[in-house]
Amino acid sequence: MRPYLHGRRRLRGRRRTMVSLATAVSAAVLLSACNGAMSSSDRKDAAAGYDKKADVTLTWWTGQTPEAQKTAEQLAQQYHQAHPNVTIKTSQGADTADELLPKITAGYQDGSYPDVSYAYGSWAGQLAAGGHTQDLTDYVQKPDFGWEDFPGAAQRTATSNGIVMGIPALVDNLALIYNKKIFDDAGVGYPTDNWTWDQFRTAAKKLTDQEKGVWGTAYSVAGGEDTTWHLWPLLWQRGGAILSGKRPAFNSAEGVAALETLRAIAVDDKSMWLDPTDEKYGAMFRDGKIGMMMSGPWELLELAQTNVKYGVVQLPGFKGDHQTVSGPDLWVLFDHDDADRAGASRDFVKWLTSKDIDAKWNLAIGNLPVRDIEQFTPQFFAYTQEYPGGREFFENLENARQSRPTVTGYDDMSRNVGEAIASVLQGKSKPKEALDLAAAKSVGPLSGS
The missing domain is CATH 3.40.190.10 (Periplasmic binding protein-like II)
Known part of the structure; x- marks a missing residue:
């Protein structure tokens, strides 16, 4: 189904x-x-x-x-x-x-x-x-x-x-899907299961050729759950948490560092295509315009209808931790x-x-x-x-060691975090101030007040 x-x-x-x-x-x-x-x-x-x-x-x-x-x-x-x-x-x-x-x-x-x-x-x-x-x-x-x-x-x-x-x-879960042709054209070695986020950033920069309309990677800035849940693996890999009890904890030092990783790729390197929706970056990947995307097994259904040569590896990691998120x-x-x-x-x-x-x-x-x-x-x-x-996506389920909180108020919090991420990736705010604001706005919904 x-x-x-x-x-x-x-x-x-x-x-x-x-x-x-x-x-x-x-x-x-x-x-x-x-x-x-x-x-x-x-x-x-x-x-x-x-x-x-x-x-x-x-x-x-x-x-x-x-x-x-x-x-x-x-x-x-x-x-x-x-x-x-x-x-x-x-x-x-x-x-x-x-x-x-x-x-x-x-x-x-x-x-x-x-x-x-x-x-x-x-x-x-x-x-x-x-x-x-x-x-x-x-x-x-x-x-x-x-x-x-x-x-x-x-x-x-x-x-x-x-x-x-x-x-x-x-x-399901999030893994890294990459376009082999784009890597070959840029002379960049394919990603592996042992990649770090630094290697991901370096590759994204080398793959980007804006004159040809090719970007190293992509991210949704629509501000919904698709924006939010892509951040959670980076947070968990650094040892951070989404909540502490019923209070926001994603604005910790670990959360700020996780968002800074993405900000550097989007703002400093300009090698991340920002999708104003949560639906276009998959099509951009299939059209040969995106080199790598963090996405899930649903993409395989679309890719099976194309001639795109692609590979799937687990997400880049931090200090050997390659946790992912499952939905x-x-x-x-x-x-x-x-x-x-x-x-x-x-x-x-x-x-x-x-x-x-x-x-x-x-x-x-x-x-x-x-x-x-x-x-x-x-x-x-x-x-x-x-x-x-x-099979790679199936095996990657072992890296889904934590889950999104099943608490009332998660959807409000997700929207707040998604808006914070979108603002940061578009260069409108800094990770710390954006996540602090999202946390402050989420306290009431999470507590039921």
Whole structure:
């Protein structure tokens, strides 16, 4: 299944402009939270008393493109044939995946939210705060579920305040994709997995030829999550943190140094093309105008349609640390005070994310497998043959050792940080003052005030 372009990133067309919804969504979430958000001290099993033979109708919001939606409907029918008592009403849920969050939270007021919905991982804290997500903590630990098969970053993203509230639907990460022809034309050696950021900067400068419209690298300055999450690996590699408790910590010395690394390439060297959107730099790369880009496996689907000769290596590192960031998305399961619906939704998503079904779903359309065990399937081998670089992205999941916080207020903070990065890369402000301002603006949303 291919999500609505997972901005993160090409905010996948990931895919996400989620932060523009922050004000309305935060208000809805806070209202719902006041009406009884779930906490670790107030846990219940939504599926207690579940009768597997009961007739049940589930609503599944897939968040997929029209093409992928057809596959989802086929899967729903396949599940129904094997479980005749379970009927699954399948729809995209909204015109775009970005619109799912406000629609779900609005549905908290009248009970119109679905049983299962696709959700960006960065929404986990907000959705859980509404008090209507199922507590799956004990369920996923059952031996037959195979929770350990999911990458650690995906497990953490599905967990908010210590409670598992969703099942990973998609996994990814950022790596370095490079255009071999541009490197060859400039006489520069290809990147390796051991590259440092200094080597990256040197190469970007050598690759840049503005008279020919060729840039060493690129970065989005749209100010959304695609802008923000590209900074987190550099922060983590230096030993910094996004938060300390519920307070911003990204404006530390490590955060300033991370942003300075990017500023030097963009402002001093002028070897970074600044994308005013979060969608154009991928096309520029495919057109032979960008030598290197930090991006994810979704790019491989586009590159497979071209003749571009490219390579994929892990991100440049700092003192041997090559951490990356992963942006897993989720199948979030909701509680309607109906044990049969809750239990049936769990069984369905367990089936959907099983090794055999996911291999026919995610791998078939170019996404990474959600379970590590799928690397041994024929489908994974076929995936790596069809999409060169796919195995490198899969192996790079081991470098995703930390996750973005699943807390209410992350989207507001992301927007503040994204605007700070954009300002710095455009030469309008300095890293320290920009990050300090972003931190000050983020304190209230993170604390819930």
